[in-house]
Amino acid sequence: MxxxxxxxxxxxxxVRRIRGQVDAIERAxxxxxxxxxxxxxxxxxxAAMSGLMCEVIEGHVRTHLVDEERYPGAxxxxGAEELLAVVRTYLK
Amino acid sequence: MxxxxxxxxxxxxxVRRIRGQVDAIERAxxxxxxxxxxxxxxxxxxAAMSGLMCEVIEGHVRTHLVDEERYPGAxxxxGAEELLAVVRTYLK
Amino acid sequence: MxxxxxxxxxxxxxVRRIRGQVDAIERAxxxxxxxxxxxxxxxxxxAAMSGLMCEVIEGHVRTHLVDEERYPGAxxxxGAEELLAVVRTYLK
Amino acid sequence: MxxxxxxxxxxxxxVRRIRGQVDAIERAxxxxxxxxxxxxxxxxxxAAMSGLMCEVIEGHVRTHLVDEERYPGAxxxxGAEELLAVVRTYLK
Known part of the structure; x- marks a missing residue:
């Protein structure tokens, strides 16, 4: 991952910060x-969970859509940045 | 509340189920x-957090928009149910 | 309404501005x-549609949840503003 | 595109169906x-606009992230389908 x-x-x-926020909801x-x-x-x-999701999606797009060892530069x-910009807009 | x-x-x-889900994200x-x-x-x-938010908003709309003791039946x-139906659609 | x-x-x-935006999508x-x-x-x-939805919801909350003629001040x-603040956050 | x-x-x-829906909002x-x-x-x-956005994003992911002529099979x-499944969940 x-x-x-x-x-x-x-x-x-x-994710630990998010757990702290969930604990605060429970206390409230x-x-x-x-x-x-x-x-x-x-x-x-x-909002914090959306931020984490964005970070995970970014890693996925940059690392798992193309095997850079087999297809360097592919x-x-x-195009990937345009996609991520749209995803960020929708996850806000 | x-x-x-x-x-x-x-x-x-x-909220405790949500914390369990956050723990699972951390483990993953x-x-x-x-x-x-x-x-x-x-x-x-x-999705679980959106469900909790919906429940909190429902309680708020049904209980805090009108002081039922002072204004019974007001x-x-x-109208409240229409509003909540829309909120549920958008929080999914 | x-x-x-x-x-x-x-x-x-x-809504007419939104139709102009939809026309621009068609042309693109x-x-x-x-x-x-x-x-x-x-x-x-x-985003423009979410803004319109917010405005419609605001009117609904301020006008249709309580019949102000029968129950003035109810x-x-x-409480209504708190609700609308949350709705606005989620509709962005 | x-x-x-x-x-x-x-x-x-x-997009033409969406314009028809916008016209219906104006009439209402x-x-x-x-x-x-x-x-x-x-x-x-x-919801119809989110559906259109999903379709555009799908085309973008399948066609523009890798130049299939230069890097066939890259x-x-x-990975692309996993990404699109998440995007669809969030755009609903």
Missing amino acids: SHTTREKQQLLAR LDTEAGCEKVMHLLASTR LNHD | SHTTREKQQLLAR LDTEAGCEKVMHLLASTR LNHD | SHTTREKQQLLAR LDTEAGCEKVMHLLASTR LNHD | SHTTREKQQLLAR LDTEAGCEKVMHLLASTR LNHD
Whole structure:
């Protein structure tokens, strides 16, 4: 999945932050915080999950659509970036 | 936030399931599962979060837009249900 | 649907702009413009439609959830604004 | 943009249906149809636009990420299908 050790650490850090946000939602529900607070926490957690999804999709597009060892240079980078720009717009 | 003890327990159960899903994403990243698996886990976790958001919004609309003690019967239930139907469509 | 003549004119102006955007998509497809151009036009048209939906939902929440003539002051305006803030976030 | 004449005709047919839906929204606003009707028309038009976006993205992924004449066989079809499955889930 992750393509380098550094990328793996970044993805793990992101998912751990998301777990912290989910814990905050649980606390808000448990302590009967207002709807407004719960809705804000849910919205920001969802944004963080979309951000993680974008990062995973980017890695997938850049690494798994073409086997760079067998077909060096075959991936059209401009075309891949256009695709990712659209995906980012829709995942917001 | 939750309007009855039973509702509170249901919301807490939902958020705990979501945390379980986030843990599964972390394990998938940590054990270097394939992109496909990670993307599926992310998509289903996001759907679960949207479901929780819908439930919170429903409670908010039914309970907090009109103070039923002061203004009994003032909330137009058909109008509220139309609104919630649209919100559910967009949160999918 | 629209609650004043002015609101009606604004909504009609919005939907006519959207039709102009849809016409631009048709022309782009017909003249075989690049994918990138078509994807951008689609993304901006979708954003315009989300904006129109937000406006319609706002009118609905402010006008149709409580019959203000029968129950003056019954709508909790803070609660309605919180709801609309969340809806706007999700419709982006 | 479209990669064959047949594909082009299909895309044009889709965008023309969407224009018909936008016209129906305009008529609903102009004749002061109920909010519910307008919200339904908006939701189904948005779904049709997402469908068109999916089709455009699919063509882009299958045709423009790799120049098949220069690098025949270089596109990993399984990887491309996994990506498109995720995109479809998020565009609904």
